[in-house]
Amino acid sequence: MSEPVLNEDQRDALQEVANLAMGQAATRLARLLDAFIELSVPRVKVVKVSEAAQALRQMTGIEDTVSAVRQGFRSDIKGEALVICRSDSIEQLCALVSDPYSRSAYEAVSQTELVFDVANVLTGACVSCILDQLGRTPVFSAPGLLGEAMTLDEVFQPGVLQWEVALLVEVNFALEDQSFRAHLVMLMAEESIRHMNGALDALLSSL
Amino acid sequence: MSLPIVIADDSLLARKVLTKALPPDWEVDVSYASNGREALALYREGKASVMFLDLTMPDMTGYQVLEALQHEDLNTFVIVVSADVQPMAQSRVRALGAVAFIAKPVTPEAVLPILKEYGLYV
Numbered sequence: 001m002s003e004p005v006l007n008e009d010q011r012d013a014l015q016e017v018a019n020l021a022m023g024q025a026a027t028r029l030a031r032l033l034d035a036f037i038e039l040s041v042p043r044v045k046v047v048k049v050s051e052a053a054q055a056l057r058q059m060t061g062i063e064d065t066v067s068a069v070r071q072g073f074r075s076d077i078k079g080e081a082l083v084i085c086r087s088d089s090i091e092q093l094c095a096l097v098s099d100p101y102s103r104s105a106y107e108a109v110s111q112t113e114l115v116f117d118v119a120n121v122l123t124g125a126c127v128s129c130i131l132d133q134l135g136r137t138p139v140f141s142a143p144g145l146l147g148e149a150m151t152l153d154e155v156f157q158p159g160v161l162q163w164e165v166a167l168l169v170e171v172n173f174a175l176e177d178q179s180f181r182a183h184l185v186m187l188m189a190e191e192s193i194r195h196m197n198g199a200l201d202a203l204l205s206s207l
Numbered sequence: 208m209s210l211p212i213v214i215a216d217d218s219l220l221a222r223k224v225l226t227k228a229l230p231p232d233w234e235v236d237v238s239y240a241s242n243g244r245e246a247l248a249l250y251r252e253g254k255a256s257v258m259f260l261d262l263t264m265p266d267m268t269g270y271q272v273l274e275a276l277q278h279e280d281l282n283t284f285v286i287v288v289s290a291d292v293q294p295m296a297q298s299r300v301r302a303l304g305a306v307a308f309i310a311k312p313v314t315p316e317a318v319l320p321i322l323k324e325y326g327l328y329v
Binding site: 009012013015016017019020021022023024026027030036037039040041133203204207 | 217218219220221223224227262263264265289290291292293295296310311312
């Protein structure tokens with residue numbers, strides 16, 4: 001398989017498209033968490049799925065375990081979106097949003113719920129907004145938990161996710177003193193990345 | 208005489224979209240910056256009677272540029288152009304001296320009333 005690539009103009013365009021999507025996602029996340037979200041520049045990178053764990057580790061420095069939620073999206077650009085959060089940052093976020101006096105057996109449940117909420121906001125806002133700017137209206141399947149307390153290698157182990165190309169979009173949401181990091185990965189077939197390249201070229205030539 | 212303006216955004220796509228959203232007959236001399244530091248340098252060279260400023264940029268964010276400008280003579284109209292549409296982002300940049308806030312993606316319809324309001328385009 002040839003290396004999936006974006007040229008510099010396409011990468012720049014996709015980064016700006018992701019930036020707009022992040023703004024939408026942050027607004028929804030700010031409402032969900034009742035906090036001001038500081039945004040950073042999203043970084044985008046296209047790699048083979050077999051190299052995704054290593055590439056994500058390099059981009060983010062994640063060595064610890066993560067929670068991952070998967071959700072399929074369909075248009076002529078189709079694939080699966082993964083939202084990956086560090087397990088300890090989910091704990092922090094949970095402490096931030098839940099009542100500190102009601103710690104109980106429900107805490108584990110609510111952490112999973114929170115991961116789903118965050119994943120929903122990110123996938124819904126980011127993937128929809130990215131594809132919308134490329135002239136596509138995706139249809140989503142129901143989200144599913146890939147796992148909690150997994151290593152990145154376990155997330156991307158061969159045979160679990162049947163895609164060839166991974167589009168890594170690093171979105172970094174900082175909440176006041178806390179830094180909560182979430183990572184969005186769009187997994188696609190090679191054909192879809194070609195459609196995406198075409199859509200980015202169309203966007204660039206429309207200017 | 209042409210009005211010197213600066214368009215500051217790390218994305219080439221965003222700089223193009225913004226350039227296209229300006230009135231076609233507006234007599235301006237456009238300089239481009241791809242980070243906050245370049246934007247500030249262009250301001251100091253007198254090339255920014257108007258500055259279109261993105262917030263999320265590497266090497267000085269838009270917020271940092273606004274803060275730095277407050278220590279200068281602030282002889283510019285800063286129009287923030289950002290994808291960050293949280294209401295608090297808008298109030299923060301206004302508190303830092305920006306005259307207006309435009310949500311991305313920028314359209315000519317969003318730019319024109321602001322230029323007219325401040326007498327920058329007649």
